Amino acid sequence: MQAIKVFNEHNIKLTKARISIYNIIMEEHDAITAEDVYKKCLENGLNINLSTVYRTLDLFEDKSIVEKYDLGKGCYNFSIQKNDHKHVLQCSICHKEIELNCPMKQIEAMVKSETGFVLLEHELKMKGLCKDCSDEK
Template sequence: MEPKEFLKQKGIKITKGRVEILNILKNSQNSLSAEKIYQINRDNNININLSTVYRTLELFEEKQITEKITLNDGVFAYKLRGKTHRHYLECDICHKEVEIPCPMSQIEEMVQNTTGFTLTNHDLIMKGICKDCKKKH
């Protein structure tokens, strides 16, 4: 979908800056900091203030277009939300399953930033006892 149409569909006013930032995120394999997005715009001779980049990223996060990730150095990075896979918690006693979003995205970003590895797969096993079973025991 075209960036302008996408923004319109999300109820966001279309501006040149927002379209440019969306295009940068769309074309990036990795998450990007606001400063990196600002630098890419400058390198492409696109005049957007750093404060505009931050405000746009906050808006995109609010509208659930982007995911904000805290990197190990305390810097925030942003990437477009994609289909995220989910994990299931299973109670050891009653075997009830609870679906949760994958909590690994921040760890994947840290691994990539510190080692250069792009994870293609991960396994996460979590075991426990649900609140109903805890009350009974």
């Protein structure tokens, strides 16, 4: 079982609720709200409190197992942390490059939440100055 392996790697105590929550998030193709995780737990016959779901998701976020997306107005979605593609920032002056994780997942979750629209691909182009070149100006 993948959950047990992940929990052992992250030094997380095994509980029925944690395994169930992990499996629910793993089965989702898109990000999911804590409330939806809670409903699925109840549908699966696991009688837990919504606060348990929130605490578990916070733990998973702290251990970098899930990513948390702020949808605004106190709403959040969660998805399993994946090694997705990265974007490169390049300084326009010295051409130093810095790699960063793709920031689009949060935007994709917001777009779906607000419009129901599912993004299939995106293109992100950023230009700027690195700290050293910015300080020299």
